[in-house]
Amino acid sequence: EAGVAQSPRYKIIEKRQSVAFWCNPISGHATLYWYQQILGQGPKLLIQFQNNGVVDDSQLPKDRFSAERLKGVDSTLKIQPAKLEDSAVYLCASSLKVSGSRNEQFFGPGTRLTVL
Amino acid sequence: SQELEQSPQSLIVQEGKNLTINCTSSKTLYGLYWYKQKYGEGLIFLMMLQKGGEEKSHEKITAKLDEKKQQSSLHITASQPSHAGIYLCGADSNTGGFKTIFGAGTRLFVKA
Numbered sequence: 009e010a011g012v013a014q015s016p017r018y019k020i021i022e023k024r025q026s027v028a029f030w031c032n033p034i035s036g037h038a039t040l041y042w043y044q045q046i047l048g049q050g051p052k053l054l055i056q057f058q059n060n061g062v063v064d065d066s067q068l069p070k071d072r073f074s075a076e077r078l079k080g081v082d083s084t085l086k087i088q089p090a091k092l093e094d095s096a097v098y099l100c101a102s103s104l105k106v107s108g109s110r111n112e113q114f115f116g117p118g119t120r121l122t123v124l
Numbered sequence: 125s126q127e128l129e130q131s132p133q134s135l136i137v138q139e140g141k142n143l144t145i146n147c148t149s150s151k152t153l154y155g156l157y158w159y160k161q162k163y164g165e166g167l168i169f170l171m172m173l174q175k176g177g178e179e180k181s182h183e184k185i186t187a188k189l190d191e192k193k194q195q196s197s198l199h200i201t202a203s204q205p206s207h208a209g210i211y212l213c214g215a216d217s218n219t220g221g222f223k224t225i226f227g228a229g230t231r232l233f234v235k236a
Contacts, residue, residue: 115166
């Protein structure tokens with residue numbers, strides 16, 4: 009079974025530039041998550057999709073971050089414009105989870121973003 | 125809001141030694157997950173605990189959830205270099221939608 013795919017693996021940009029990350033979840037997984045992991049901290053949920061609908065985006069800085077999941081499969085996360093504090097690893101995860109149930113999340117390798 | 129505190133922050137052990145990592149919640153835990161993260165990589169699921177007093181084992185790793193469901197421990201027996209990495213506990217936050225929150229992680233180094 010193929011895992012969660014993310015690209016690019018690394019990205020270096022200057023502040024005020026734009027950047028986009030792509031995620032392809034495990035086939036059949038209804039729920040997709042984007043996390044931000046700052047060095048030395050645990051992952052922080054940015055946005056959670058179930059199929060192509062948003063379940064939770066309460067911690068997404070909507071003035072600069074946006075995400076979409078077209079057709080309930082792949083997803084993209086965009087930052088525009090980037091700030092120095094956006095330097096982090098952006099993790100995508102997916103699960104079979106439906107609302108109200110619990111199960112494990114499968115994580116991609118992450119995209120390491122450096123903002124100069 | 126619910127917070128997870130992990131201890132210790134980092135740990136260096138000699139190969140073959142046992143070790144324990146703790147995860148303490150500010151609120152009752154309704155779903156507790158343990159993940160392992162190798163440096164520069166994504167998280168790998170280890171175990172999920174739900175019931176007070178529950179204990180699960182996989183190979184040389186055992187995780188427990190206390191009866192009050194506010195603390196979990198992860199115990200590694202006879203550590204090996206392959207156990208090195210960051211261990212993260214996660215929990216379902218009951219603030220709608222079962223959003224998962226994570227602790228800051230425990231960094232484990234195993235000396236050969």
